[in-house]
Structures are given as structure tokens and as C-alpha cells.
Amino acid sequence: MSVIGRRLKEARLRAGLSQEGLGLEAGLEPESASTRMNRYETGTRVPDLELMERIGSVLGVPAAYFYASDDQVAELLIAFNALSPKVRAKALDMVKTANQRGKTL
Numbered sequence: 001m002s003v004i005g006r007r008l009k010e011a012r013l014r015a016g017l018s019q020e021g022l023g024l025e026a027g028l029e030p031e032s033a034s035t036r037m038n039r040y041e042t043g044t045r046v047p048d049l050e051l052m053e054r055i056g057s058v059l060g061v062p063a064a065y066f067y068a069s070d071d072q073v074a075e076l077l078i079a080f081n082a083l084s085p086k087v088r089a090k091a092l093d094m095v096k097t098a099n100q101r102g103k104t105l
Contacts, residue, residue: 002043004052007066007074009041011059025058026051 001009012022019041023033039045047055049063056063062081068074083091 003069004066005041005043011061015059022058026054
């Protein structure tokens with residue numbers, strides 16, 4: 001299974017949606033929603049970025065999550081996405097400061 005397929009299935013299951021339900025909410029045609037989502041999850045087909053953004057919006061995760069090959073990075077993207085804009089800015093500043101300190105040690 002591809003990274004995109006694995007992440008897509010994980011997020012869909014977490015949201016409690018069927019493949020068809022997710023496809024419909026993301027704007028796919030009712031006749032093909034289930035089949036297309038199945039093909040994306042199995043890696044037979046790869047959705048374009050626009051569709052991944054719509055799917056991410058339905059599932060409450062950023063599109064970048066689906067492309068993250070590292071599990072920790074994927075978790076970080078979900079956690080960061082759940083923060084308010086104000087807290088995101090603070091978290092980003094903390095990471096930048098920690099990164100700069102690490103370079104000077």
C-alpha cells in the first residue's frame with residue numbers, strides 16, 4: 001500500500017467514514033465514489049492535489065499529511081493543524097528557536 005493510500009485509510013477510519021461516504025463528501029460522483037476511494041487507498045490510482053485538499057478538509061487533516069512518509073511528521077502535521085492560529089505561531093517560534101540552539105551546540 002502506498003503512503004498516500006495508508007494515510008488516507010487511517011484518516012478515513014479515524015473519522016468513521018466509509019469509502020463511499022468520504023468520496024461523496026469530497027465531491028465525487030455517487031456512481032464512482034466508493035470505487036475511486038478504494039483505488040486511492042490501494043494505490044491503484046493517485047488523486048491529484050486538489051482532490052487531496054478536499055479530502056483533507058472533510059477529514060480535518062492538512063493535505064501534506066497524506067504525503068508524509070515519516071509517521072512522526074504525519075502526527076506532527078495533524079497536531080499542528082488542530083491548533084489555533086495564535087498557538088500555531090507560538091509553536092512555530094519555539095521550534096525555530098530550538099532548531100537554532102541545536103545548530104550552535
